[in-house]
Amino acid sequence: MRILRCAAAIVAVVALTGSVATSAAAVPGADRSTVHQAMRELVAAGATGVQIRIHDEAGDWTGSAGVAERDRTEGVPTDGRFRVGSITKTFVATVVLQLVAEGRLQLDDPVHRHLPEFGLDPRITVRMILQHTSGLRTHTTEPKPDGTFEPGLIDDVERTYLPADMVRFVAAKPLKFEPGTNWAYSNTNYLLAGLLIERLTGTPYAWQVYLRIVAPLGMWRTELPGAGREILGPHAHGYMDFPDDDATLVDVTRLNPSFVGASGEIISTTQDLDVFLAALQGGRLLPPALAAAMRDFRPVESIASYGLGLSQFAFRPDCVAQGHNGRMPGYTSQMYGTADGRARVTISVTEGALDPLSGAFHASVARLLFTALCGPVGSGMPTAGTWWPIG
Template sequence: MTTRRTMLKTGAVTAFVAVGGATLTADPAAAAPTSGPDRAALQDTLARMGANGASGILAEVRDRDWAWRGAAGVAELGTGRPVQPRGRFRVGSVTKSFVATVALQLVAERRLRLDDPVERYLPGLVPDGGRITVRHLMQHTSGLFDYTDGLLGGATVQDLVRMRYRSWSPRELLAYALDEAPLFEPGAGWSYSNTNYILVGLLIERVTGRPYGSEVTRRIIRPLGLHQTEVPGHDPDIAGPHAHGYLPLERDGGVVPVDITRFEPSIAWAAGEMLSSAEDLNRFYGALVGGRLLPASLLAQMQATTGPESYGLGLFSLTLPSGTTLWGHTGGIFGYETFAMGTADGRRQLSLSANPWGPHEPDDAMDQLLTLAFDGTGAAARTGRIQQLPKLGRF
């Protein structure tokens, strides 16, 4: 099922090293489930994932009536300090679901139209912008080259460390994409491109006259009470409890971890810069898929999928062997991997953050975690393997 999805897909990952014994943490404040998954089995599965593929890992499974939170591993290598189940982390491309929701709210307000050309809102910025629509951007059918392939395609760990505090503007990021030939005609194919969501962020700013992050905060973060969620802008720090992220550096014939926790996140901007917690992400996706953030007609368009990855407008779907359909997004950004999915009725969600570091892929354990969380059993082998998670690029 899940591969590491190029957990640090920067062109710099060459090897992984083992981490010592996992530290297990459960959150006693989380209400014990009255039905559904076995919390001991959830914790055991999380621990196996941490021991095999992450220095630290945390997760929350939430239903309307209860929540379970757990963690394994260490918050910082060499300290023995445990990961906090309610810790904060970089969510990478999960940012796209927030940005897409704001864009669709503007559609509901008739300030933006999905099938309008980009040229109408950002004149002269995008080559062939008269044929690329807002919908093309949001569903990754624009054909635009992914700026991260140009900016990070050949980057080494040393390169990333050197640029870690570099501040980027959206138009600087776009420069790595818009001079490149398109991958296909607008609407004629599907290819995940972070360039699309840099442009959606600029569309939001053009239509509202305010920073896209201010709109995400005003329209989603504050109304839902997501107190651990923020759009950090140029701030390199993660405030509050958090696990550290690492990149693998070859040195003296071996591989050593480089702490990349502090870096300037504007390199991802509206494609992947946000910070959050498992609890907040579960509340967000529960509200979104449950119909609290968008009119039903626009939520239906958000969930109209295309391409090999069943991608809609800032959401993708995943079907379990039991037939249960999940909606959400994944994210990966320098030392952090995020998985956030929930059921189609908005009732149950699973959000997970991992700091990739270890010798193995956590495929089997992730399969089991999903079946435990959503089907109440870890017996994935009896019902078939879960489809592979989409390989959605660097952020």
């Protein structure tokens, strides 16, 4: 297994057409042709594969396009496992809010009160780390306006990193802005959230996610792997193009996810994520007041806004999406439902020849998400560059 030492690619993190597979559970007569077309276009643009699950008034439906592995013919499994990336943040935020409901802390508590060892600015609150308004930088590399990246801590995704070490690295740096005065996405915020869960419960944060979410909802194909490198069971492979590598594409399916930890380590399936999103939207995981706090969205870019571990895109007045997206090397994921509960969509894209930071990639994934949630693109999809991405 070659060592991957491209920090910019970590955070940012030959077109294969394949066939489009559809689920036998699709409702007879349901028109999914526009979704089929959007999947084909994504694969034709350079993604290795894609799988999708839709729940709407027409019923439950799954589909896939492309191949599970380059240079092989097997299609992408519609029940395959994948790295969900920052969708992990929605799980972690839910657990923190459950602890608030139990009276173990308050959203406006200074994080320093519970985790004094990091010397954090005492103005940084629990709410701020969940909403990315803390001003803390990120332990992974940060994009700059000119398209280059500021150095981060992560230089080797084969290494096992400890969250406390990554937090100390960031805590020693100047804040990006005064706490609470602006918004900037930082993976380190959620490392702190994970450590906060551990300090308050005396158990690993992953255990709390299992105890409070995974087990009660029967999400048995969801895993928090820690430093485990494998994706067990059926799965599609993800690839990245490293500029300093002789190979065109590198298979990055197997890696040590400890560099993201509570900010992005979860492995799951579209079905499990749909179960989680349905429970979250249906009020099964949080009391009403804290569910409302989670949806106290702050505008961050164009039609995008961010709550507490939850993002929102107001595509159209009749199609407002709430959920989270995510990236890990080789994988891009989406988990969104309309605010009115009409539809839910979960997507995993396995990356390939198309640069996942490019506008073309964002536009192709955005087209698929918009089509699945809101209908044909001709009905008013905003330009992807004006709202993509959040995380």
